[in-house]
Amino acid sequence: MVPSETLRLSSPRPVLVTGTAGFIGSHVAHRLLDLGWRVVGLDNLNDYYDVNLKKARLERLTCREGYEHVHADLVDRDAIQGLFERSRPGHVVHLAAQAGVRYAATNPHVYVASNVVGFLHVLEGCRQHPVEHLVFASTSSVYGANTSMPFSETQSAEHPLTLYAATKKADEMMAHSYAHLYGIPSTGLRFFTVYGPWGRPDMALFLFTRAMLAGEPIPVFNHGRHKRSFTYIDDIVEGVVRIMTLPPGSDPSWRGDRPDPASSSAPYRLFNIGNEQPVELLDYIRVLETCLGRQAQMEMLPLQPGDVPDTEADVSALEDAIGCKPVVPVEAGVKRFVEWYREYYRC
Known part of the structure; x- marks a missing residue:
């Protein structure tokens, strides 16, 4: 397990965190600041969802000592190059992306621009201004069409079912090529259905909560019979920060540092x-009903195109690497979300 003193070790070089007005990015930035790291945050505050929520997240960061914000778009090559030249980050935690699986069907160019071209600019920044570790989302x-459960990093991920997934698979391959060619220590983290306070309004928990409080029906795809590895935000943040302090090659005793299934060195x-x-x-909906104290009106619908029936995470490699794994049950996580939602929206 990564010792707590290692997590708190403050580098003279800052951590660049992209997407700090976003859900996961804002939480990661707060955690790093709590641990004494200096953070340079990047976000373009796009209007994919409520910009006021993004501004509210950002306001909580900009008032903190040790945080510097840069308003820029990943697609702006000159801006990203200038950012790396000025800040010279020691670590990069790349969380900015065009999210939302279904939005890609109507706005494919946005996904490729942000998730592929934008990531290329980050990789180039890491190449031209060497970093200790690049961690990316x-x-x-x-895993797409893969039906073998639980999903393991050793399994094939060659058949994504959505453009969003395809762009993320492309990111993994691009990062590997840069790691191989230029020796950039890089770690990709495959997130499983993240939820919690300050979450994204386009995610199921947020949508369900809003509709149920308004007395409106909620759309329940696949008649509610699919399963997800719902993962609470604090568990995600802990994993991101601990992995950040363990670049590949830093500790050959843990399993996660062995060559990948394709024998890459x-x-x-x-x-x-x-x-x-x-x-x-x-x-999941029943837990939400309990937390809200009201019953959901469910509109049962078939599985949507591109959705997978089930996801289940094998995190044995992660646990070997950092000595812990996500453990917050949905009963506790949904309760904390509802408490935040009622306070934030005063309802």
């Missing part, structure tokens, strides 16, 4: 990060 969606690794206990959507 991937997704469980890359590059300083590159992939980890699942998700709760190992999948929960059926109907049970």
Whole structure:
């Protein structure tokens, strides 16, 4: 397990965190600041969802000592190059992306620009201004048509079912090539259905909560019979920060530092990060009903194109690497989300 004193070790070089007005990025930045790291945050505050929520997240960061914010777009090559030249980060935690699986069907160019071209600019920044470790967000969606449970990093991820997943798979491959060619220590993290306070309004928990409080029906796809490895935000953040302090090659005793299944010798690794206990959507909704004190009006619908019936995370490699794994049960996590939602929206 990564010792707490290692997590608190403050480098003279800052951590560059992209997407700090976003859900996961804002939480990661707060955690790093709590541990004494200096953080340079990047976000373009796009309007994919409520910009006011993004501004509220950002306001909580900009008032903190040790945080510097840069308003820029990943697609702006000159801006990203200038950012690396000025800040000279020691670590990069790349969490910015165009999210939302279904939005890609109507806005494919946005996904390729942000998730592929934008990531290329980050990789180039890391190449031209060497960093100790690049940690980047991937997704469980890359497993796509794979039906073998639980999903393991050793399994094939060659058949993504959505453009969003395809862009994230492309990111993994690009990062590996840069790790191989230029020796950039890189770790990709495949997130599994992240939820919690300050979450994204386009995610199921947020949508369900808003509709149920308004007395409106909620759309329940696949008749609620699919399962997900719902993962609470604090568990995600702990994994990201601990992995950040363990670049590939730093400790050959843990399993995660062995060559990947394709026998690559590059300083590159992939980890699942998700709760190992999948929960059926109907049970997730029942937990929310209990927390809100009201019953959901459910509109039962078929499985949407591109959706997978189930996800289940094998996090044994992650646990070997950092000595812990996501453990917050949905009963506790949903309760904390509802408490935040009621306070934030005063309802």
